[in-house]
Amino acid sequence: MGAHGTYAWAAGYFDDGDRPQIVTSRFKYDDSYTLDRYHESGGYQGLRKALEMQPAEMADEVKKSTLLGRGGAGFPAGVKWGFTPAGVWPRYLVVNGDESEPGTYKDRLLMELDPHQLIEGCLIACYAAGLSQCFLYIRGEMALAHERVAKALDDAYRAGYIGKNILGNSFSVDIVLHWGAGAYVVGEETALIESLEGERGMPRVKPPYFPAAIGLYGQPTIVNNVETLANLPFIAANGSAAYTAIGTETSPGTRMIAVSGHVKRPGVYEIINGTTTFRDLIYGENFGQGIRDGNELKAFVPGGGSAPWFVADQLDIPFEGRQASSAGSMLGSGAVIVMDDTTDIPAAALTLVKFYAHESCGKCVPCREGGTWLYRILERIVAGNGTDADLDTIREVGQSICPGEMPHAASERLGLDAVPFPYKMTTICFVGPSAYVPVHSAMTLFPEEFAVLVTKREVRSMIPVTAAPVGGE
Ligand SMILES: Cc1cc2nc3c(=O)[nH]c(=O)nc-3n(C[C@H](O)[C@H](O)[C@H](O)COP(=O)(O)O)c2cc1C
Numbered sequence: 001m002g003a004h005g006t007y008a009w010a011a012g013y014f015d016d017g018d019r020p021q022i023v024t025s026r027f028k029y030d031d032s033y034t035l036d037r038y039h040e041s042g043g044y045q046g047l048r049k050a051l052e053m054q055p056a057e058m059a060d061e062v063k064k065s066t067l068l069g070r071g072g073a074g075f076p077a078g079v080k081w082g083f084t085p086a087g088v089w090p091r092y093l094v095v096n097g098d099e100s101e102p103g104t105y106k107d108r109l110l111m112e113l114d115p116h117q118l119i120e121g122c123l124i125a126c127y128a129a130g131l132s133q134c135f136l137y138i139r140g141e142m143a144l145a146h147e148r149v150a151k152a153l154d155d156a157y158r159a160g161y162i163g164k165n166i167l168g169n170s171f172s173v174d175i176v177l178h179w180g181a182g183a184y185v186v187g188e189e190t191a192l193i194e195s196l197e198g199e200r201g202m203p204r205v206k207p208p209y210f211p212a213a214i215g216l217y218g219q220p221t222i223v224n225n226v227e228t229l230a231n232l233p234f235i236a237a238n239g240s241a242a243y244t245a246i247g248t249e250t251s252p253g254t255r256m257i258a259v260s261g262h263v264k265r266p267g268v269y270e271i272i273n274g275t276t277t278f279r280d281l282i283y284g285e286n287f288g289q290g291i292r293d294g295n296e297l298k299a300f301v302p303g304g305g306s307a308p309w310f311v312a313d314q315l316d317i318p319f320e321g322r323q324a325s326s327a328g329s330m331l332g333s334g335a336v337i338v339m340d341d342t343t344d345i346p347a348a349a350l351t352l353v354k355f356y357a358h359e360s361c362g363k364c365v366p367c368r369e370g371g372t373w374l375y376r377i378l379e380r381i382v383a384g385n386g387t388d389a390d391l392d393t394i395r396e397v398g399q400s401i402c403p404g405e406m407p408h409a410a411s412e413r414l415g416l417d418a419v420p421f422p423y424k425m426t427t428i429c430f431v432g433p434s435a436y437v438p439v440h441s442a443m444t445l446f447p448e449e450f451a452v453l454v455t456k457r458e459v460r461s462m463i464p465v466t467a468a469p470v471g472g473e
């Protein structure tokens with residue numbers, strides 16, 4: 001078992017076993033967040049190396065590394081940086097530290113335990129992609145992350161890593177820290193930009209508002225996730241070949257996965273991308289260590305609360321985007337939520353549906369109305385007051401948000417074929433579909449648990465046949 005910093009251990013980070021560490025290598029030190037420790041452990045060497053290259057060379061290294069975004073969509077960072085239109089200045093970097101997908105708690109650790117690594121990543125990105133100012137947006141509830149990043153920024157400014165003529169170079173950049181107010185939807189990049197501009201955090205319509213073209217203050221803007229950027233110091237210091245030597249061709253490097261729910265050891269693990277399977281992660285001795293109390297696995301959410309559910313048939317799928325997608329789900333934000341055989345499936349789905357219905361920003365009708373309908377109907381079913389017709393209404397409302405066939409996992413038990421991810425949607429962002437996904441997965445994979453909760457009675461008309469006259473007699 002490796003050495004652990006007290007805080008990292010308490011926060012549920014485990015590094016036992018013999019795994020490569022790209023972004024969590026300093027978590028074992030109790031002073032991992034200080035500039036002194038960062039210097040002692042190779043910190044800011046990646047930035048120095050980057051500054052010895054031309055910006056385009058550094059950008060090319062990132063492209064060659066096939067570093068995939070860790071915010072949810074898994075889009076290659078180097079390719080995204082190339083989408084900014086030529087000759088339009090200034091351009092900005094926005095760091096998405098709004099982490100709030102149910103089950104996800106890895107960016108918080110990166111900000112709390114290694115803020116200089118994130119700052120160095122931001123500087124490398126700005127240098128390589130020609131971005132003149134960086135805005136670091138941290139979720140409102142993450143007070144310790146905010147405090148540590150703020151201190152790290154002060155120290156990095158004083159040491160000459162941020163500001164004018166960084167390390168005596170012509171490269172200059174400022175980093176502005178912004179504390180969010182705690183809304184899930186603000187994690188969506190265009191809503192985050194609205195929030196940064198002082199507006200209500202509601203997503204913009206894409207097109208035309210693709211941030212790389214029209215982003216913050218109408219300027220080209222790169223939005224990247226905290227973990228994505230935290231990989232850059234390693235890539236700059238060691239080269240893309242060292243990065244691609246870990247993991248697979250389509251999913252290189254490592255990635256941080258938060259495991260929660262009914263495993264013996266919930267926690268955050270830095271895994272080898274592309275080859276580590278869900279079985280490794282849930283049952284492995286150096287990971288989740290199996291299901292609690294000797295129980296059996298019933299289902300798991302493979303990629304944060306928005307992801308369609310998997311069951312035991314999918315345990316051997318590795319953390320590789322295409323394989324997860326063709327099996328009917330996604331890797332999303334890197335959060336695995338495990339449910340054992342004592343789980344009340346409709347009630348578990350209700351918990352997630354309630355979250356997404358509550359987090360709707362209200363901008364589009366199918367999400368604003370549909371999410372609340374789904375929540376209210378499911379709540380009635382879970383309370384034992386539902387009817388057969390309620391199940392049909394759930395499907396109808398779901399179809400108004402996600403028309404067509406919904407992705408779901410193959411289940412040998414039910415003799416179903418997998419329907420691949422993604423789905424069609426009528427809403428501006430994924431919050432609307434996310435309210436339907438958990439109940440759709442639950443009803444598809446465990447129909448018997450809904451059947452016992454509903455009765456087959458006729459639904460009576462809500463409108464009285466003879467209305468009493470006003471003032472009534
Ligand atoms: C509802 C919603 C919530 C999101 N929340 C986050 C989040 O908390 N953190 C994050 O990095 N990306 C989040 N994303 C994805 C971002 O929109 C964006 O794709 C990401 O920050 C890009 O960074 P990456 O390319 O480095 O992954 C969310 C997307 C949606 C639709």
Ligand code: SF4
Pocket residue numbers: 185202203359360361362363364365367368427428429430431432433
């Ligand atoms: S899908 Fe929901 S959260 Fe997203 S923009 Fe529409 S109303 Fe807002």
